[in-house]
Amino acid sequence: MSDLLVIENLVSGYRDAVVINGLSLSLEAGQALALLGRNGTGKTTLIDSIMGLTRHVSGRISFNGEDITRFAPERRAAAGIGWVPQERNIFRSLTVEENLTAVQRGSAWTVERVYAMFPRLGERKRNLGNQLSGGEQQMLAVARALMLDPKLLLLDEPLEGLAPIIVDELLAAIARLIREEKLTVILVEQKARKILPVTDRAVILDRGAIVHAATSAELLADEAAMAAHLSVAERPARPRRSTNPVPPDATGHNAP
Numbered sequence: 001m002s003d004l005l006v007i008e009n010l011v012s013g014y015r016d017a018v019v020i021n022g023l024s025l026s027l028e029a030g031q032a033l034a035l036l037g038r039n040g041t042g043k044t045t046l047i048d049s050i051m052g053l054t055r056h057v058s059g060r061i062s063f064n065g066e067d068i069t070r071f072a073p074e075r076r077a078a079a080g081i082g083w084v085p086q087e088r089n090i091f092r093s094l095t096v097e098e099n100l101t102a103v104q105r106g107s108a109w110t111v112e113r114v115y116a117m118f119p120r121l122g123e124r125k126r127n128l129g130n131q132l133s134g135g136e137q138q139m140l141a142v143a144r145a146l147m148l149d150p151k152l153l154l155l156d157e158p159l160e161g162l163a164p165i166i167v168d169e170l171l172a173a174i175a176r177l178i179r180e181e182k183l184t185v186i187l188v189e190q191k192a193r194k195i196l197p198v199t200d201r202a203v204i205l206d207r208g209a210i211v212h213a214a215t216s217a218e219l220l221a222d223e224a225a226m227a228a229h230l231s232v233a234e235r236p237a238r239p240r241r242s243t244n245p246v247p248p249d250a251t252g253h254n255a256p
């Protein structure tokens, strides 16, 4: 398989601040990469740099055989890079269906195909964006990105702040995009153990550089690397009795 994305010695950041420090990374078409690391290690800055939203200092980014280093964000999107930022970019005053058709490129991804991937969106197709739960908004944000028929999908902490039941539903859809649709994906997440089962490879960032790279299966089995580079909260969950008799809010909002 050929590399869809190649990043060579990238240095980038914001105004005077250099955040990404000479990072190199390549991703084959059809691969899914987990982009991991503690808070503030540069994950979002790397995603934003791939999208052309940061200050470029030096280095090179190639996508689908083309040097896109100097491309504006819209040109990168047109070249096939789909982006779902942490802020869930959806039109809140449009219905679910209008959100989808507003961005459709007459591509492989139709509204019906999106509803087959996210049945919950089909059920809510006449609801406005601002009437959706957090989890539904996140599904809609991913679905909108799909309507642009991306070759590479960048997902920046899509699971953050969602109730466990919605996390599992969204993760199952992302897993289908990776395994069945063979979409190339970079998935940013704090909870490594949640996403490593659905990705092929993983890199861990610290201070804007890759400090560990492995297959996802290797990293999942590597307690020492997890402990060294990821948060303490990333220890395997032990079964324990619930102290809270109220189940989490199944709408996707955090339980109080």
Ligand SMILES: Nc1ncnc2c1ncn2[C@@H]1O[C@H](COP(=O)(O)OP(=O)(O)OP(=O)(O)O)[C@@H](O)[C@H]1O
Binding pocket: 014, 017, 019, 037, 038, 039, 040, 041, 042, 043, 044, 045, 046
């Ligand atoms: N707009 C900005 N201007 C200047 N510095 C920024 C800006 N955004 C982020 N930074 C800095 O860049 C560094 C990396 O932040 P970044 O958001 O990329 O980390 P992250 O790994 O995605 O963290 P998190 O998991 O908390 O989102 C941090 O030190 C942060 O303070």
